[in-house]
Amino acid sequence: MDNDRIDQIIDKHQGEASSLIQVLLEIQRENSWLPKEILERVSEKLQVSLAQIQHTATFYKAFRLVPKGRHEIHICNGTSCHVRGAQGVIDTVQDLIGIRPGQTDLDSKFTLETCNCLGRCALGPVIEIEGKTHSKMSPAEAKDVIKKYE
Amino acid sequence: MGVVTLTIDNKEVKAKEEMTVLEAAQSAGIDIPTLCHHEKLEPYTACRLCMVEVESRGRVKLDTACSSPVKENMVVRTKTEDIIKIRRTLLELMLSHAPDSRELQALVKEYGADKDRFEKEASFCIHCGLCVRYCAEVKKKSAVGFINSGVRREISFVPEIASKECWNCKECFELCPTEALQTAYLFTVAQISDSPSFELESEK
Structure with missing residues (x-):
């Protein structure tokens, strides 16, 4: 994302410091994450200190400060999936790809996230990878599914 | 610049209108403990140690002295049983983060806080800001x-x-x-x- 585009987004919010969250969200929508260079540009344009932006960006879970992997894995750990053994699935997937929820692996292949209910409770435990839902996952099945992604 | 009269710990105190309860107390030589207060900085009310009992127009409430402005005829009590209990608990909670802080140790003696009441989780920061x-x-x-x-x-x-x-x-x-x-x-x-x-x- 180049500086012109960042400036465009900031201008849309009249360069108001109070629009920081909206600006960051909009940038993230296009760029998928918030690299430091972008935050520095935002800090300069909005006249908000980098420390304050850092505070806001780490305060809300919605902001991503590490790059996204090629495949995003969402494992549901809502109540239904949880009682059907989602934790076992999460543990297995963590061991398999070597990262914890919220992280991206070194090859930028996977980003792992847990979430609370994907609305497919009858099919739990549910894993969603790039919009495709894999249902009734056992730890072993989850392993097979994830191995298919490159 | 008006002057208001208020009562702090049964002592009549004259204070400038724009002062806070904490400043008024300090000017009258009444000690209120603080950790996050600094005279050059805006009130932050993070440590909550300066909590006092404020009686205004017949109603009693607890408030942080560093942030509440003085009002005419206000009655402030800084060392009631409730207040001391609150401060003691606050200290005990902070001690679980910073067990060796010298500033906390000094207050521990004064308020009789039990430094081992809560499990230690030493992050060493008490977020005073x-x-x-x-x-x-x-x-x-x-x-x-x-x-x-x-x-x-x-x-x-x-x-x-x-x-x-x-x-x-x-x-x-x-x-x-x-x-x-x-x-x-x-x-x-x-x-x-x-x-x-x-x-x-x-x-x-």
């Missing part, structure tokens, strides 16, 4: 700020700013009621030489 606010409000550099939220909240230097500004300043060091700040700074310095990014830090 003195360093963060001093850097932003007085030095206008914002080299240090808070990151994360809730139980994971902590102070963090912005490496790019800290590497330029902090070495010759370090004025925040002596403000810190615990020793967390120095540690955070040294940690940042160590990090700059390796990988200058807070993304890595926030990932923990």
Whole structure:
């Protein structure tokens, strides 16, 4: 994302410091994450200190400060999936790809996230990878599914 | 600039209109403990140790002295049983984070707090925000700020700013009621030489 585009987004919010969250969200929508260079540009344009932006960006879970992997894995750990053994699935997937929820692996292949209910409770435990839902996952099945992604 | 009269601990105190209860008490020689208060900085009400009982127009409520403005005929009590209990509990909670802080130790004696009441979870920071606010409000550099939220909240230097500004300043060091700040700074310095990014830090 180049500086012109960042400036465009900031201008849309009249360069108001109070629009920081909206600006960051909009940038993230296009760029998928918030690299430091972008935050520095935002800090300069909005006249908000980098420390304050850092505070806001780490305060809300919605902001991503590490790059996204090629495949995003969402494992549901809502109540239904949880009682059907989602934790076992999460543990297995963590061991398999070597990262914890919220992280991206070194090859930028996977980003792992847990979430609370994907609305497919009858099919739990549910894993969603790039919009495709894999249902009734056992730890072993989850392993097979994830191995298919490159 | 008007003058208001209020009562603090049964003592009649005259204070300027724009003063806070804490300032009025200090001017009358009444001691209210504080940790996050600094005269050059805006009130922050983070430590809540300056909690006092305020009676105004017949109603009693608890409020932080550092942030409440004085009012005519206000009645303030700074050492009631309730207040002391609140301060004791606050101290005990803070001690689980910073068991060895000298400033806390001094207050522990005064309030009879039990330093072992809560399980130790030494992060060494009690989130008073003195360093963060001093850097932003007085030095206008914002080299240090808070990151994360809730139980994971902590102070963090912005490496790019800290590497330029902090070495010759370090004025925040002596403000810190615990020793967390120095540690955070040294940690940042160590990090700059390796990988200058807070993304890595926030990932923990």
